[in-house]
Amino acid sequence: MKYTNNELISMYKTMVLGRIYDDVLWEENQKGRLYSMFHFSTGQEAIGTAAAHALRENEPFMPSHRCRPLHLHRLDIYKYLAEQVGIKDGYNMGISGDPHLTLLDKGFIPNPGVLGQGCPIATGFAFALKYMKTGKAMVQLMGDGTYNQGAVYEAMNWAVVQKLPIVYVVENNAFAMTTTQDVYVGTEALSDRAKGLGMDSITVNGNDILAMREIMDIALDRARISSTPTMIEAVTYRRQGHFAGDTADYRDKSFHEQMLLKHPDPILNYEKVLIQRNILTQDEMDIIKVETRKMITGACDMVYEKMQNPANKPSIQDIIKPEFTYASPMEGLI
Amino acid sequence: MSKMLYMSAMAQAVQEEMEADKNIVYMGEDIGKFGGTFFKNGLFPIYGKERVIEMPIAENLIVAAALGMATAGMRPICELMYADFISLAFDPICNEAPKIRFQSAGKASAPMTLISFQGTIDGSGSVHSQCVEAWIANVPGLKLVVPSIASDAKGLLKTAIRDNDPVVYLTHKSVMYINGDVPDGEYTIPFGKARVAREGRDVTIVAWQRCYMVAMEAAQELEEEFGISVEVIDPRTLIPLDKATILESVKKTGRFLVVHDAPKKYGVGGEIASMVAEEAYHDLKSAPLRLGAPSIPIPFFKLEEQVIVSKQQIKEAVKKLVNE
Numbered sequence: 001m002k003y004t005n006n007e008l009i010s011m012y013k014t015m016v017l018g019r020i021y022d023d024v025l026w027e028e029n030q031k032g033r034l035y036s037m038f039h040f041s042t043g044q045e046a047i048g049t050a051a052a053h054a055l056r057e058n059e060p061f062m063p064s065h066r067c068r069p070l071h072l073h074r075l076d077i078y079k080y081l082a083e084q085v086g087i088k089d090g091y092n093m094g095i096s097g098d099p100h101l102t103l104l105d106k107g108f109i110p111n112p113g114v115l116g117q118g119c120p121i122a123t124g125f126a127f128a129l130k131y132m133k134t135g136k137a138m139v140q141l142m143g144d145g146t147y148n149q150g151a152v153y154e155a156m157n158w159a160v161v162q163k164l165p166i167v168y169v170v171e172n173n174a175f176a177m178t179t180t181q182d183v184y185v186g187t188e189a190l191s192d193r194a195k196g197l198g199m200d201s202i203t204v205n206g207n208d209i210l211a212m213r214e215i216m217d218i219a220l221d222r223a224r225i226s227s228t229p230t231m232i233e234a235v236t237y238r239r240q241g242h243f244a245g246d247t248a249d250y251r252d253k254s255f256h257e258q259m260l261l262k263h264p265d266p267i268l269n270y271e272k273v274l275i276q277r278n279i280l281t282q283d284e285m286d287i288i289k290v291e292t293r294k295m296i297t298g299a300c301d302m303v304y305e306k307m308q309n310p311a312n313k314p315s316i317q318d319i320i321k322p323e324f325t326y327a328s329p330m331e332g333l334i
Numbered sequence: 335m336s337k338m339l340y341m342s343a344m345a346q347a348v349q350e351e352m353e354a355d356k357n358i359v360y361m362g363e364d365i366g367k368f369g370g371t372f373f374k375n376g377l378f379p380i381y382g383k384e385r386v387i388e389m390p391i392a393e394n395l396i397v398a399a400a401l402g403m404a405t406a407g408m409r410p411i412c413e414l415m416y417a418d419f420i421s422l423a424f425d426p427i428c429n430e431a432p433k434i435r436f437q438s439a440g441k442a443s444a445p446m447t448l449i450s451f452q453g454t455i456d457g458s459g460s461v462h463s464q465c466v467e468a469w470i471a472n473v474p475g476l477k478l479v480v481p482s483i484a485s486d487a488k489g490l491l492k493t494a495i496r497d498n499d500p501v502v503y504l505t506h507k508s509v510m511y512i513n514g515d516v517p518d519g520e521y522t523i524p525f526g527k528a529r530v531a532r533e534g535r536d537v538t539i540v541a542w543q544r545c546y547m548v549a550m551e552a553a554q555e556l557e558e559e560f561g562i563s564v565e566v567i568d569p570r571t572l573i574p575l576d577k578a579t580i581l582e583s584v585k586k587t588g589r590f591l592v593v594h595d596a597p598k599k600y601g602v603g604g605e606i607a608s609m610v611a612e613e614a615y616h617d618l619k620s621a622p623l624r625l626g627a628p629s630i631p632i633p634f635f636k637l638e639e640q641v642i643v644s645k646q647q648i649k650e651a652v653k654k655l656v657n658e
């Protein structure tokens with residue numbers, strides 16, 4: 001086995017953190033306590049977790065709007081949650097929220113809310129990693145709907161031409177908002193398209209954390225050592241609506257049931273492996289879950305309490321600061 | 335001081351900056367062996383393909399990749415062959431680059447320069463001739479530079495490259511091949527400082543690039559033919575805009591005209607004229623005037639001359655202001 005027990009447990013904890021965070025936010029949303037434009041990655045945790053753990057701590061990534069474990073892995077839960085609901089304690093004072101989280105010092109390249117447009121930006125970032133001889137590689141994640149934007153192919157083509165140290169991960173979760181792939185996919189596999197550009201690519205079971213982690217390691221090492229880009233299609237399934245308020249009434253019932261069977265829960269999958277290999281017992285895993293939940297609900301309570309005091313929300317004076325818009329503010333700019 | 339083309343002054347600026355900072359690269363189409371379409375930058379023989387990155391015909395990629403490089407700590411310069419093609423790169427330049435600083439609450443920046451070539455020169459038709467200042471000017475977080483003469487082309491480009499914000503540097507194909515005196519070596523011009531190109535007492539004209547050239551000719555003829563004394567101000571940068579110099583001039587003349595190539599309707603001239611109306615109301619002897627193109631696409635070949643502002647139009651507008 002390639003990975004130490006500690007590493008295997010650590011990955012489990014990241015997956016559980018992602019899952020329970022989204023579960024708790026869902027509950028908070030239902031209660032009407034904490035709400036925002038939450039996109040849940042429930043059922044897709046293996047993908048973000050594999051990326052989070054395969055990347056070195058100082059290596060950058062551009063997340064998609066749906067990869068909670070990757071978001072949480074490097075961050076303080078309280079400050080992240082505060083950012084999501086728009087109070088001053090957030091990483092960016094609540095200005096960016098989680099969709100536009102701009103935290104370059106922690107390796108977060110902001111993900112443009114305009115789908116697909118992050119791909120050429122991430123690719124330019126990868127160019128810089130190579131140009132500046134950093135020896136680093138990076139990851140960009142996007143959804144299977146996003147993967148149809150033209151900008152993606154301009155960028156991936158150039159990454160091949162320039163031999164850039166980047167791994168593109170497409171989370172194929174069978175949905176783009178309300179649409180299914182009969183609307184937007186014409187190829188057999190999404191990874192086929194990358195091959196057409198001359199990029200090595202592969203389709204992987206995105207609900208199998210160990211398979212995902214292994215392929216991420218290989219791809220990132222190729223990027224680090226020989227500066228070669230890779231495209232990974234991670235097959236998974238979006239188990240819930242598109243965002244917190246979406247009840248997914250448009251979803252075909254039998255299709256949904258079929259897909260749930262075809263793509264079993266990645267955490268349950270992994271738990272079986274951990275038990276089978278005597279790495280964790282069910283009790284130990286239950287304790288991890290209880291503690292994780294306690295930590296997250298604790299952060300929620302703190303944030304909720306802070307929100308009650310209007311002084312903790314940024315005012316227009318707090319955010320109209322010229323230095324937030326321009327490097328050297330001067331007359332005539334704002 | 336040396337006499338050189340506006341375009342060569344730009345090339346000098348880029349070469350000097352690239353010499354000084356290894357993190358500057360130059361990206362664009364047909365800039366390898368060919369050396370550039372409108373702008374012969376002279377860079378490829380010096381820096382080769384490592385720093386002169388000849389790009390595929392993928393305008394969104396060119397600007398977005400530059401943005402990625404800028405956020406990673408480089409200082410890229412990217413070029414689009416025609417300013418009209420900014421439409422293809424609208425997302426990175428208008429939606430992404432100018433938001434980086436804000437959405438990091440002031441912590442991150444995108445120090446990149448986008449150079450492009452706007453305006454009419456040879457009758458290239460509706461999508462190779464437009465002036466696009468207004469497309470850019472409504473986006474907070476961008477700076478917008480519009481040099482009219484060779485020395486400004488150099489001084490402002492050096493400032494643009496060193497600036498820590500995304501800068502759109504729009505040059506105009508009708509002024510790029512005109513000679514001017516350009517200071518040698520280190521020479522920068524701060525943003526937000528307009529140039530009073532001609533002093534006058536009766537009317538203030540704000541104009542840049544091709545319209546600036548035409549306004550200067552018109553001003554000369556108005557003086558000679560009618561004894562009307564016109565002050566011509568070249569704003570040099572539209573964001574930031576040097577309001578003080580413009581208002582100072584209007585205080586003296588009491589009459590204001592802004593002229594540009596782009597359509598008058600919703601053009602940047604509207605912004606400058608309203609600023610004057612709001613802030614210099616009591617100095618004004620007549621309502622501020624605007625001149626621009628009619629709201630139609632630019633027709634092909636010689637017909638373009640029918641659409642862009644003429645010397646005659648400027649002279650008539652000035653006379654109207656004076657006679658009111």
Ligand SMILES: Cc1ncc(C[n+]2csc(CCOP(=O)(O)OP(=O)(O)O)c2C)c(N)n1
Pocket residue numbers: 066113114115116142143144145146147171173175176177238242
């Ligand atoms: C350019 C653009 N078009 C549309 C949207 C609205 N939108 C947000 S998420 C989404 C679906 C994305 O699907 P996919 O890429 O498969 O990611 P998933 O949500 O399935 O993870 C859409 C259409 C957008 N943000 N940007």
Ligand SMILES: [Mg+2]
Pocket residue numbers: 143144145171172173174175176177
């Ligand atoms: Mg999807």
